[in-house]
Amino acid sequence: MEQAQSRPLPAGKSPSGPPARVADRLRRSPRVGEGAIQAFLFLSAALSIVITLGIVVVLVRESRLFFTNPEVSVLEFLTGTKWQPHISQFGLLPLLSSTLVTSTIAMIVALPLGIGVAIYLSEYASRRARSILKPTLEVLAGIPTVVFGYFALTFMTPLLRSVFGRDTVEIYNMASAGIVIGILILPLISSMCEDALSAVPRSLREAGLAMGSTRLETAVQIVVPAAFSGIMAAFIVGISRAIGETMVVALAAGAGPNFTLNPFRGAETMTGHIVRISSGDLSYDSIDYNSIFAIALALFFMTLTLNIISQAIVRRYREKYE
């Protein structure tokens, strides 16, 4: 507005007159709105720090209440092999072991498949095949996890039971949950691996082919090793997702802590336990209430570490090729 008003002023009539006034006015009228907007934008960005701090403070504070409870000791929490709150046994190992079993199965399913998909899409597939297959896999990535939980319970479990026998495979079992988590994280792993593969310079492939290697040899011996750190990052992010995955294990892996490594048996994972405990009527400041924060703290710590490692790997890998 001010600019529009000052424009018709004849410039240059008096050297130190109107032009200086305009500049002066522009300088003197700080745009209050602009400052406020910028403050809002900064606060929005800073909110993410507040959220992180909030997570840490909440988890640590409530976990401290849990660990200062006379029935609980940190040592027992880390080494105890029984999680039975009603007899004051709080050992994390049964929950942790089933989390690790389901995640391991998930990675056994998702990693080879994910790399296979990525190599096929980036090195072999025609443009047409790619334009059909890639969106299809993206649909898989968009399906809510609770639907995968339903799939595990009503499809994968009966399938496993008919293959391995009803006596060996329990109704709720870690294998079914693990396989379905593997399917769930397959799109994530394949797209991360594909990004890594397509970031490898074309010249490397051309050099390999020119030296007489076959397409497979170029892909496996040149492109994959060059993209190895990216694949590694995908692997780690995949583990982190599998560990934090909740609904599939809550529905299909069983409701009751069980210290076993047998994938065909039911055992509750860390996330599954949190969901089961909190879906009942949970009263504040009970030991159950505090215990889910301690489990969540362990979970947060594990996934955060994995995410930081993968980011470090990705950063180093970017420096290498850009």
Place this chain on the structure above:
Amino acid sequence: MMESRDRPRFDGKLGRRKRLGQAMTSIFFLSTLIGVLALSALLYNIINQTAGLRAVEYKNDPAALAVDGLPVEDLSREQMVTVLQAHLTRGAYNKLENEKPFAERSRDDIYGLIVERLLKPKVVENWSLVDSLTKRGEIEAFVAAEAPQAKLEFVSWLTPEFVSRPQSSEPLRAGVRTAILGSLLTISITILVAFPIGVGAAIYLEEYARDTGLNRLIRTNINNLAGVPSIIYGILGLAIFVRALEPVMSGALFGLVQDPTTANGRTILAAGLSLALLVLPLVIINAQEALRAVPDSLRQAGLGLGGTKWQTIWSHVLPTAMPGVLTGTILAVSRAFGETAPLVVIGASTYISKDPSGLFSKFTALPIQIYQWTSRPQSEFWNLAAASIVVLLVLLLALNAAAVLLRNRYGRRAEQL
């Protein structure tokens, strides 16, 4: 001489290398196929459960209740009352009348009473859709042999009534209206909170932030937040919104709710805000990408014409980035729409048959409904879960279609600029 000795060896190896190459190609293709097959199996499994044959034993034959050849479910309200009056004992009828006069009951409600009091259906056996279509003869033989008085009927669980009915403990009368409304309300709060803050944060990081330690920290931090498991956000919401901010979340602070203890802070508002925290990092990351794609020349042109930084962003950068920002936001929001774990932790209600009345009412959501029905042992609830999964997927599809439409519309406008 040398050549002729070398060549066979070279050729022999070449054949093997080629065969290996072909074998591995099919393996790579196969792994892609497995992914596609898994998706097909998942969808097949759901569709297969949404309809099918069912053998039911009735205490009273529905045909006996028909009036003038009209089946009982098509009768008018008054006729249904007459049927009830005719078949119930006087005492039972008067008791129902005393609970709530028949004149005030809806037709649906009265039909519910007929089912509950007179028909009393008992499901003998359930078959999936594909079995029902392909093995009809076997099923009929089975029913004739095992349960001669049972009626075989084809039931579709996914009907318009299923979408429009409130939740009920009786599988055949259960619906998802409450859950859909809960989901939509929750997600609206999430969008209202996460969109402005997320885009604002992205603008700050892309347009204003200098490369200081604080800004680097914010950037790394957002990436880390995006990797935090969703259940942790549920726990954060439980501790902060539900417990610490209970007076705000239950509406007691504003005096809007007569009895604030009903929801205990476990309200739609608390759920929406928790999900907003969950999607915020995703919204920021997607919006940042959209802003980064705006060419710098646009900014320079805006600044060169004398616009201030914010004027340039508001009138040039944002409109150009809008299609990308909107698509990214909708993708993030559709993740929140299917999110279950945080809502369970915050304390979604296990059973509500009343529609949510506002921000401060108890909540349930479509994914919660699916979770609860799936965790029930009876197979009818699995059918209900499958039907609600179809509803959920259709809603998600609609959300994504909206993203495409918005992108096209804004995209054209941005081109005109």
